Amino acid sequence: xTENIKSSRVSGFYRLPIEKRIEFVKKFSDLTDExxxxxSSCLNIDIADRMIENVLGTFELPLGVAVNFVINGRDYLVPxxxxxxxxxxxxxxxxxxxxxxxxxxAECSPPLMIGQIQVLKVEDVTEASQSIIEHKPEILRxxxxxxxxxxxxxxxxxxxxxxxxxxxxxxxxxxxLIVDVRDAMGANAVNTMCEALAPEIEELTGGKTRLRILSNxxxxxxxxxxxxxxxxxxxxxxxxxxxLESYTLASIDPYRAATHNKGIMNxxxxxxxxxxxxxxxxEAGAHAYAARKGRYTSLTTxxxxxxxxxxxxxxxxxxxxxxxxxxxxxxxxxxxxxxxxVKTAEELAMVAGSLGLAQNFAxxxxxxxxxxxxxxxxxxxxxxxxxxxxxGEEIDQVADQMVKxxxxxLDRAKEILEEIR
Ligand code: MEV
Numbered sequence: 322x323t324e325n326i327k328s329s330r331v332s333g334f335y336r337l338p339i340e341k342r343i344e345f346v347k348k349f350s351d352l353t354d355e356x357x358x359x360x361s362s363c364l365n366i367d368i369a370d371r372m373i374e375n376v377l378g379t380f381e382l383p384l385g386v387a388v389n390f391v392i393n394g395r396d397y398l399v400p401x402x403x404x405x406x407x408x409x410x411x412x413x414x415x416x417x418x419x420x421x422x423x424x425x426x427a428e429c430s431p432p433l434m435i436g437q438i439q440v441l442k443v444e445d446v447t448e449a450s451q452s453i454i455e456h457k458p459e460i461l462r463x464x465x466x467x468x469x470x471x472x473x474x475x476x477x478x479x480x481x482x483x484x485x486x487x488x489x490x491x492x493x494x495x496x497x498l499i500v501d502v503r504d505a506m507g508a509n510a511v512n513t514m515c516e517a518l519a520p521e522i523e524e525l526t527g528g529k530t531r532l533r534i535l536s537n538x539x540x541x542x543x544x545x546x547x548x549x550x551x552x553x554x555x556x557x558x559x560x561x562x563x564x565l566e567s568y569t570l571a572s573i574d575p576y577r578a579a580t581h582n583k584g585i586m587n588x589x590x591x592x593x594x595x596x597x598x599x600x601x602x603x604e605a606g607a608h609a610y611a612a613r614k615g616r617y618t619s620l621t622t623x624x625x626x627x628x629x630x631x632x633x634x635x636x637x638x639x640x641x642x643x644x645x646x647x648x649x650x651x652x653x654x655x656x657x658x659x660x661x662x663v664k665t666a667e668e669l670a671m672v673a674g675s676l677g678l679a680q681n682f683a684x685x686x687x688x689x690x691x692x693x694x695x696x697x698x699x700x701x702x703x704x705x706x707x708x709x710x711x712x713g714e715e716i717d718q719v720a721d722q723m724v725k726x727x728x729x730x731l732d733r734a735k736e737i738l739e740e741i742r
Pocket of ligand 1: 684
């Protein structure tokens with residue numbers, strides 16, 4: 322095993338030209354020349370055509386890398402695919418602050434996914450439920466017969482739970498099949514098992530099965546991450562207090578919690594996309610989990626420790642895979658996994674959780690102090706400068722002037738450009 326002993330701590334990474342950034346990542350992650358060429362390539366159209374239907378082309382997003390991350394004592398460069406400015410810089414900055422007190426610690430539960438089988442038109446739901454529980458060994462055996470490879474890898478259907486629900490259609494049974502999906506996201510394995518079990522379930526219950534599908538509320542596949550943010554690096558205990566005031570609103574108010582959690586997902590989704598995972602599944606699971614106690618709330622919690630430092634914690638479902646689907650087919654997803662150096666779904670989940678916490682800390686930190694527009698505006702100003710026709714060094718000159726004046730508009734950019742020329 323080759324242990325990565327390199328440091329992800331870099332200052333001024335954003336100021337380097339792209340080739341130098343690639344050189345750094347190449348060294349850190351032992352990329353080959355062939356692999357580095359992938360950064361500037363598009364997804365091959367034939368691969369795209371096998372991934373979805375009615376393909377016309379491919380759609381590109383910027384791919385960046387967040388620096389400075391230490392998670393469970395190991396340095397990571399975290400690839401992020403996202404269209405929004407400031408997100409990658411914010412994550413890197415949060416990771417730099419977390420590093421002062423040792424970085425992030427993360428843990429996650431085994432990769433257990435839930436498949437649901439809905440059973441309707443059952444005469445006696447209590448008796449039928451009993452019958453399902455009594456036949457659990459056969460049901461699990463039948464489920465596992467659908468995926469021998471998963472079972473050989475130590476995964477497979479491990480348990481089942483039976484729920485009786487009241488509904489406008491009368492009482493219905495919902496069976497939860499609990500499947501250890503190992504390093505896959507697991508949707509295919511679970512859905513195949515649920516569909517295969519339906520006839521047996523109908524026979525046992527005398528009812529009619531309808532839905533047989535994975536649940537995206539993957540609350541048995543949870544990642545937790547934690548970090549201590551040094552009060553002095555943050556600017557003093559009064560900044561920690563200001564942070565906690567901002568955070569409190571997210572903990573009590575769904576209107577704020579939605580935005581707060583959106584900030585978390587800025588980071589999580591960017592990594593999920595970069596590694597070819599299903600970001601809709603992660604989004605659905607995260608928001609459902611945020612409402613699990615009957616009221617939608619923050620996915621993170623913050624408090625002050627006895628030294629006056631800020632402690633941040635995050636907890637959310639993380640159904641990610643490192644095998645199967647786009648994670649395997651997409652060459653850039655494979656490249657991003659190599660940059661990360663993750664070998665298992667659990668390790669990827671721990672990076673995603675830590676990144677979510679970092680992203681959230683960065684947003685609330687900025688909101689509690691200077692506001693977020695400052696960071697957003699400088700990149701926005703550069704885009705406006707380019708739209709006005711600025712080239713090379715003119716771009717920074719025009720953008721800096723607009724930021725200084727607080728007027729970031731196309732007409733002003735054109736005027737400044739004329740003045741410079
Ligand atoms: C913007 O993409 C995300 C934020 O709104 C998150 C937050 O408000 O915490 C800045």
